[in-house]
Amino acid sequence: MAKTLRQMVQHDSLGGLLLIFMALLALVIANSPLSPLYKSFLATPVQVRLGEFYINKPLLLWVNDGLMALFFFLIGLEVKREVFIGQMRSLDKVILPGVAAIAGIIFPALIYVGFNYDNPEAIKGWAIPSATDIAFALGIFSLFGRMLPLSLKLFLLSVAIFDDIGAIIIIAVFYSQDLSTLSLLLASIGLAVLFLFNIISVKSSAVYILVGIFVWASVLKSGVHATLAGFVVAWFIPIGIKNSHGESMLESAEHSLQPWVAFFIVPFFAFVNAGVILKGMTLANFIDPKTLGIALGLFIGKQIGVFGVSWAIVKIGWAKLPEGANWKQFYGVSLLCGVGFTMSLFIGGLAFEGVSLETMNQVKIGVLMGSLLSAFVGGYIIKHCNKHV
Numbered sequence: 001m002a003k004t005l006r007q008m009v010q011h012d013s014l015g016g017l018l019l020i021f022m023a024l025l026a027l028v029i030a031n032s033p034l035s036p037l038y039k040s041f042l043a044t045p046v047q048v049r050l051g052e053f054y055i056n057k058p059l060l061l062w063v064n065d066g067l068m069a070l071f072f073f074l075i076g077l078e079v080k081r082e083v084f085i086g087q088m089r090s091l092d093k094v095i096l097p098g099v100a101a102i103a104g105i106i107f108p109a110l111i112y113v114g115f116n117y118d119n120p121e122a123i124k125g126w127a128i129p130s131a132t133d134i135a136f137a138l139g140i141f142s143l144f145g146r147m148l149p150l151s152l153k154l155f156l157l158s159v160a161i162f163d164d165i166g167a168i169i170i171i172a173v174f175y176s177q178d179l180s181t182l183s184l185l186l187a188s189i190g191l192a193v194l195f196l197f198n199i200i201s202v203k204s205s206a207v208y209i210l211v212g213i214f215v216w217a218s219v220l221k222s223g224v225h226a227t228l229a230g231f232v233v234a235w236f237i238p239i240g241i242k243n244s245h246g247e248s249m250l251e252s253a254e255h256s257l258q259p260w261v262a263f264f265i266v267p268f269f270a271f272v273n274a275g276v277i278l279k280g281m282t283l284a285n286f287i288d289p290k291t292l293g294i295a296l297g298l299f300i301g302k303q304i305g306v307f308g309v310s311w312a313i314v315k316i317g318w319a320k321l322p323e324g325a326n327w328k329q330f331y332g333v334s335l336l337c338g339v340g341f342t343m344s345l346f347i348g349g350l351a352f353e354g355v356s357l358e359t360m361n362q363v364k365i366g367v368l369m370g371s372l373l374s375a376f377v378g379g380y381i382i383k384h385c386n387k388h389v
Contacts, residue, residue, distance in 0.1 A: 015262030016139020022267040023274040030275030042272055063272050064349060067265045069216055069230035074261050075164045076234025077254040082161060084239055096310060096319035097155055101162030103309035104337055105130040108301030115293035122290050125351040127170045128363065129297025129370060131343030134160035135266050137336040140375045144383040151322035152333045159306065159337055167343050168231050175350040176224040183222035190215035194236035201241050208237060225350065266342055273345045276364040291366040298370025302338035307331050332381035338374030340367060
């Protein structure tokens, strides 16, 4: 178990640094003479056809709907492992990060709504500042928090896992549309087949992969966002069945996928989604209610939710501060929960799909402002804490 957590932290930390680099690279290219090439790259049409069934999407949507399904699949594997054999088995270890994550979803949303309550179109983005980007956050932690207790790293990881579960529920409930009964029926049949594989102890990873792809394609056509298929399929990967190499099928899949997600999928997502075109922007773009709602939701809302509510439940005795940590260290780590980069951009794309480029740029600016502010201030406090450890 400890080895698994160390591997996850290492991958997420290094992946977070690569994520930062790719996001900055996208910003530079989008505002350089290479901008037309960048736009045409994102719009590259990619088609897959099998008889009458076909998927035809630009590259950007293949990344957001396809590659990100693998990201959600990994999240599902991590959550299932934590529930059955990890930190989430013990209620006393779940209370603090669980409550902190829920509060860290609610308060940023309230701040966003406070800025945009009178705009029915803008209100769709209420969930954007509620997310935490674990790769980015752990990347900052790895730079400045090497001397801090491991318990704080595990707290940050646990909050992010609960946060991801909340994001998945939000996407399923609020950002699914025009549901196809036939496609959902086909997806359900695929899940039933996966369940049967568990019952009869099928040990071949290939058949799980094939049925998983079938479920993803069905969900893609159903109106439910396709990435949710990744999370659901993960719960049908058996944790107690050994594969042909004698390894748990779930842990084997998790270990195989972690490097791909950390070093390719998430950084590539950042590259294709973070390219904000700054030319022609004015102060009005930076103080737009959507931009401010997202930025302050991430920076202020996460502080109130994660740190404020955690402080309250520790003081009344419902939970304990992570072992070996003090409040100043805990505050610095709570600030890192305001780094919402990947998931915030993803939800923003769902909330304002098909709207003007200006609106999407405002979303991206808000996410970048809030995430960077949380990263810089959180990193500074954590680094300062190191001097006193």
